[in-house]
Amino acid sequence: MIGFIGFGEAAYEMAKGLTQEGVTGIIAYDPLLIEQDMSHIIKEKMTAVGVVPCADAKEVAIKRELLIVAVPAQFALAACEAVEEDLTASHLYVDVSASSPTVKKNIAAKIAKSNGKSVDAAMLGPLTVNQHKVPMFISGDGAHEFKKRMDPYGMNITVVSEQAGDASSIKLMRSIYMKGTAALLMELLEASRELKVEDQVLASIKETMEAVPFEQVVNQLVTGTSIHSERRGIELEGSLELLEQLSINSVMTQASKTKLDYVSQLGLRQSFKGNRPSTWQDVIDEMKVKHQASKAGEYHASK
């Protein structure tokens, strides 16, 4: 049923999970199969989970119509090029690599030429823990079909759009928030625990974050910051001083101050005449206007 191109940790875990769900007939190719030293090891790994090895990627593409391509990001385009002329309108090409949205779009364009359908899949966690059930965002013209075919096997797939690149973009944007929040927490918890106020600090943040639904928190924070960035930047100096006193790494707080100063210098407060705009979208759209005006200014200045 499924052919894997690339059989590293991700494909192995996925194949293992799917086999346990009753999927049969999985075949796979991995470049290590033709490396003398490694061939033995990778073959053993495949047969351990009931996967049949292939001689090359072309063989996988010829024998199977559902291809899951799980190669390191830097090889994703090459993997596609290795099989593109063997693809037909029946093929569903699913790239689960951590490639950029641009690479995912380029792959989708190649697949479209073959009349096959493609999926940009972004995995949102380690497969070693969740195996085939890892939360996965997908987009592309084959997204709905892939979800429909895989849902019976317990996969945790969310279709985000029919545009290749979207799933990867969402993952990368989501990452900014989740990893940034982790970094912020480490910084403030180090200081708060040193000051023995960690419980109250977390309780206070919890109260604000959980008082209203997340979308309202976003709206309050972004619209408020658009007109109060200058004052808030100055207020952060107190936090920075305290971190310095405690000799605690303050890279996130410094960046927050720099970002607030950057927002101040865009002049959003003036754009909104000091009145808080209604939605975060108003703020972001005005930021874009300011950027474009500043680029136009540079253009005129350079003439």
Next chain:
Amino acid sequence: MIGFIGFGEAAYEMAKGLTQEGVTGIIAYDPLLIEQDMSHIIKEKMTAVGVVPCADAKEVAIKRELLIVAVPAQFALAACEAVEEDLTASHLYVDVSASSPTVKKNIAAKIAKSNGKSVDAAMLGPLTVNQHKVPMFISGDGAHEFKKRMDPYGMNITVVSEQAGDASSIKLMRSIYMKGTAALLMELLEASRELKVEDQVLASIKETMEAVPFEQVVNQLVTGTSIHSERRGIELEGSLELLEQLSINSVMTQASKTKLDYVSQLGLRQSFKGNRPSTWQDVIDEMKVKHQASKAGEYHASK
């Protein structure tokens, strides 16, 4: 009943709100009262809200036992010194300035010498909007008394501890999270809207942030990052590339990557032998151990 030392915007709004709640007998001193040009204006402001002007801070301290000191942070210590010898065991000295925890502690020590009680108050929002009802964290040996006396007038006071400095520390730590989150959001929403995936990005973050109570989110993020900081730092490179492609300011994402690299370099993964620790406290405590070991190393190296 109440004497204000410093009568800028904060004291004015508080006095106005408290007067409307039925508080009478408020007196106040502000240095502007003795500046020829400003005296008239500040007196008018006081009388407009039923506040009686005093000749100096000492007069306020002698005539009233509940003192609310609302001066700019850099004058907070001087304001205390101006009245300390007039304070008695009946005095309750409430500093609502945005001073550092250290200044708040110094003030508390001075008040303690006079046998009076003191409050470190941190205001968590603009008084122009909430007046006397602005959310306020307080700490210090006079905290419970102040809350008891002011609750009947609709003030929104939370006692956080009996240690001066704690209220201000909590405010400064909370600030790191709230302002940092705002800065993160502006960065990722600028990019997400440009990519037209903003709704899915917010929905995905919302799902994760609201799936479990905030304290569990904190635990997952901090413990996970302690052992996966290196991988997560590398993953952020994709987000950075995308921001660069879109010409969007990436100061927060860059800082997050720097912070993750910093955590990796501390060697927490090795400390925990690759196993996720149970609580965020384990992580923060191990960070402290690592810092101390590295300081000791520097000490030995410099000998």
